[in-house]
Amino acid sequence: MSFITDKQTIDDLNIFAKSGSDSIYHIFNKTYTQGAAALLEELFRNPLSDEKLINERVAILQYFQESKLTFPLQGNRFEEAERYLANTEPRSRLSNQGFSMADFQSAAQSVTTLVEILHGLRAFMQALQPKVARNPYGAEVENVLNLLNSRALELVFTDHGKGKISSGKIVEYDNILRFQERDLLEKILHHIYHLDVYCSIAKVAEERGYHFAIALKRDANRLELQGLYHPLLDRPVANSLTMTPDSNIVFLTGANMGGKSTFMKSLSIAMYLAHLGFPIAAKSMQFSVCDGMYTTINLPDNLAIGASHFYAEVLRVKKVAVALGEGKNLFVVFDELFRGTNVKDAYEGTISIMEAFASKPHSLFVISTHIMEAGTVLRQKCSNMIFRYLPTRMEEGKPVYTYTLKEGITDDRHGMIIINNEAILELIGHEKQAKKVQSSFNADKQTADDLNLQGKYKQQSIYSLFNHLQTRGGEKELEGMFARPLTTPEQINKRSAVFAFFQQHRVIFPVIRSQIESMEDYLSGGAGAALPAVAWGIFAKKLKQVLFHDAELLQLQAGQSVTIEVLQSFRDFFKELSGKANVAVYQKEMDKAAQIFEDSRLVGILNAAEEQLSLKQLIRNDYVIRHAMMTQMEILLKLIFELDVFVGVAAVAAEQGFVYAEALPSEQMVLHMEGFRHPALKNGISNSLHLTADRNVLFLTGANMAGKSTFMKSMGIAVYLAHMGFPVAAKRMRFSVKDGLFSSINVSDSLDMGYSHFYAEVLRTKTVAQAVNESLNLYVLFDELFKGTNVKDAYDATLAVTQAFAENRNSFFVISTHIIEVGEALGKACQNVQFSFLPTVMKDGVPTYPYTLAAGITSDRQGMIIIENEKIVDLIRN
Incomplete structure (x- = not known):
């Protein structure tokens, strides 16, 4: 039975990275041969779900580590041998009746290399043979020797001495190795690749001080970890955790930057590697084998299927619910469950889903949240739930993070302290610097990714x-x-x-x-x-x-x-x-x-x-x-x-049916868009927007799925294309040319830099604040500002930052949020803010979305209706 996981989990844990140098796979890939590197990747993509197979692989790898075995062959010569064996074109076959000198010289070099590889492999295996009785690798040793000692290769081993191979023998060996016994050679190469992988993993375990986990039966439902840390961090802090059938759900809290996401990634990576039978970054580990694992740590929205960030979360939970309903034993990690909706729905949704998870004693769950109040309710309802938090202590007015797990529920709230420490409000409100001469339009990678601007082969770019x-x-x-x-x-x-x-x-x-x-x-x-x-x-x-x-x-x-x-x-x-x-x-x-x-x-x-x-x-x-x-x-x-x-x-x-926008000087401060839509959506709904110096800030609200993110992306794409002189998806558009466009729609955390999701949002806001301070005139889009923190800090920060930005009358700002109470305060404090929302219409108890902008502030809250309509709780309890 195969282990269940998916791309979201692989990406969350950075199993394979685009650059390769900062991935979990890269840590273990110290192989010498290309075939072994490919085999290692195949192993990484196929974790095991049988405790016997896992423990057998662990035993082999421990043997290699304890014996300090190193790869005995010259890896740099394998590429030549592999190319040689891969050429099965009959016309390239050497014959005693004649061949070109170039063909002979090439074949002679490759044959000699391959024969030396076979001799070296046999010598290595023969050295291990006396120990096979107590060697978990013994069966493979015997298998390799049986292949090498087969009658078909007898000539290669008995006839080849240390001297130069004659031309006649080259022809004969070529015939044997490349054609007659090709299948046999491929089996031997397969064993060589395994040997290379085992040596690589054992070497990594020894050099990094990793330890091997012990796999327990599936129904044991236990996890015991001591000294766990993240393998990609230079100076990680270790933690320990025990989960049992009586405590199979962890309710995790902690302030922003406290280390929740890093801990959850560390834990999930350890579980993934343990199911591979690979060594882990911990002192010790015992775990019940699972049927699969799902994580949700950096989850973006999905425009292709019309899914908002919240609905993407709902669909993610539903995917887990379906597997649980089918009786699968899973390891499940959700970082900040339902952060893409308003607080009331997030509170009710978190309680509802975690209570349903509690009915599945044979799976393990780790759920983090900023909604600490949900913990108080769940503590009364779920006896199999344990509560852990990552604390913050204050030193000279600044938060300091221990990254050490403690029992209980935190009440730390330091979001505004972080914002103040980054001096964002001072940057926005400070006397402006002299404006720099702009030779180019400012739009960074985050903006390009948010709007899906570039990429020849990127879907819907x-x-x-x-x-x-x-x-x-x-x-x-x-x-x-x-x-x-x-x-x-x-x-x-x-x-x-x-x-x-x-x-x-x-x-x-x-x-x-x-x-x-x-x-x-x-x-x-x-x-x-x-x-x-x-x-x-x-x-x-x-x-x-x-x-x-x-x-x-x-x-x-x-x-x-x-x-x-x-x-x-x-x-x-x-x-x-x-x-x-x-x-x-x-x-x-x-x-x-x-x-x-x-x-x-x-x-x-x-x-x-x-x-x-x-x-x-x-x-x-x-x-x-x-x-x-x-x-x-x-x-x-x-x-x-x-x-x-x-x-x-x-x-x-x-x-x-696109049109060309009319570009105006920056000082005219006009953004007039009629009938604009998202150009990549076939049936995109059109909207109109008019911003001026007197109304240069749009405060946007709306329920989940109502279309806020799509609206902002549509606007951002139109502004970007208009600055290129390209046609835009609109009926009419006039715009003031600005110095740049910044968006913050799908901002993720950054393990490399030690950033939580909230801190990544803070730094993104600081980037815009710095540009404003440099007197740049901008288009700025913030989708659900500060959604990665608790509601009080999100309210305070959204209000403070929006007010500060509103003081700048030379830029245009569109800021969306689920915290509608901020709008009421802004209406009293700022005269240049206009309020719009994307409404929800209830039909037969089901929310429908016209995706058409309306004036005002919404009061729609349909998060729990969406969760109930997807029948997630029923699926879990099925």
Whole structure:
């Protein structure tokens, strides 16, 4: 039976990281062979769910650690042997009837390497053989020796001495190793990879002081951990935890930065590694084997399925509930359950779900929350729940974190202290610095990720929406435009006019992708050479064609022919374009193209009759196109790539009904958007928004699933595209050009930097505060500001920060929250805040969402209705 887990859990625990260097897999991957690295990854992706198999693997790895066994073979030579064995092309087989010297030398080197590997492996296994009776690795030793001692390999071991292998033997060994006994060799390699993995893991355990866990039967329902810490931290603090059938649920509390997320990741990583049979970062561990594990630590929303952050949490809990209802024994971790909703629904939801979890005594649960009040209720209701917290002590007015688990429920609330310590309010309210000259539009990676702006292959990215291009160069131009939005109204309106020109005339790109790629390949051989050198090079190709049937000249002829066809097509295209109305917006580019096409050297080539070219013509054409006019060809290619972008983006705008925004100077302070929607949603609901200097802050509320995040993403994408001069998904848009766009929608914690989710939000707010302090005029989007802390701190912080930002009348701010009480206080304190909400309409007891902005502050709270409609509690208790 396989162990159940999913991508969310793998990502939460950083089992595999994009960079690789800071992942759990990377810690253990000290292998010498590529095959072993792949095998280790396969093991990581397939934890075990049988205590016997786990303990057997533990025994083998402990044996390797205690025996201090090291990989006995030269790992750097395996790649050569693997490549050799992978070549099963019959024509590469050596024969006594003849072979080329190159083939023989290559095979001789590979055969010699492989024979040495086999000899070294047998010597290593023979050294271990006397100890097999008390060796948990003994069965594998015997299996490897049986394979090595098979009759099929007898010749390799008895006939091969220390001297050089004769050519006849090379042919014979090649036949045996690569063809006749290929399956046997693959089995031996498989054992070698296992040996490499065992040595790697044992070495890591020894060097890092890791220990092996003891797997208990599934129904024991126990977890005992001593001295647990996170394996990726330099100076971690160790903790201990015991869970039993009478205490199988942990209710975990603690202030922001107290270490809850790190502790939960440490615990989950230990459980994951323990189910692999791998050593863990702890002094000791005993655990009941589970059927699977699910964690929810850094959970984003999911626009693709229309899931808000809260609904993503609900679906996550439902996934766990279904597995529990099927009788699975799980290890479940939820960090800050239901933080994406209002406090009342989060309170009721936490109690309801944790009480249901308490009815599953054969699973283990660790749930953290900022809603300490829920603990008081659950303490009375659930006898199998234990309460732990990570404390904070104050030193000279600053919170200090011990990261050491204690029994009980915390009452620490230090959110505003952290905000004050970071001097965010002072940064916003302080006298502004002299404004820096902006050479680029400010939009960082967090913003790009929040809005899903870039990424050719990223699902529903805005880049991929516009990438219907015909050239690789065009794609690079498009990437450059996405990376560098424009900074002045003049630049923006000019680019928009060019797009509109191509859209108006429904211009079609005149050639196909393969033609341009052939032209690029042909032109890439240009080097500005003189005519004699070009002629000599082509004569040499002709000679090779005659003597050796070489295809290089034919390739040159084909590349030149396609290039001439492409040049003719674009010459005619630009001529036709020059007669279009409003062509003045593209006149500069047209003039550049005309100057190149009117060059007498090129005119002669493009006007020549279509016939078989003589060698003299081939040389002359090649010299002109690839050498004499190399610079002009580079300019022309760039024009073609830009044209590809203009034509492709204009086609998307026409197909999608997008419009071009009018860019205004920053000081006009206008953002007017009519009928804007999310461009990646097929049936996106349109909304309108009008912000000015007198109303430059939008305070946005609405129930879960009502569409707040999608609204903010739609607005942010439109603002970003408008600064690029691109078409936007709207009926009409006018906007003041600003210095940058900052969003905070899906901000996660950062283990590397020691950041909790709340502190990551604080630092994100500080980034914006710093930009405001530098007198930058910005568009700012904060979705559910400070949702990673308790309600009191979230209220105080949201009110204080929003008030401070509202003092800045040169930027636009959109701030959403579930803490609607903040709106009432803001209405009294600030005159430039407008209040809007996304309503919920109840139909037959079920919430429905029109996704249409309304004026005012919502009072909708449907979190518990959503939980009940998904029948999560019923699923768990099933």
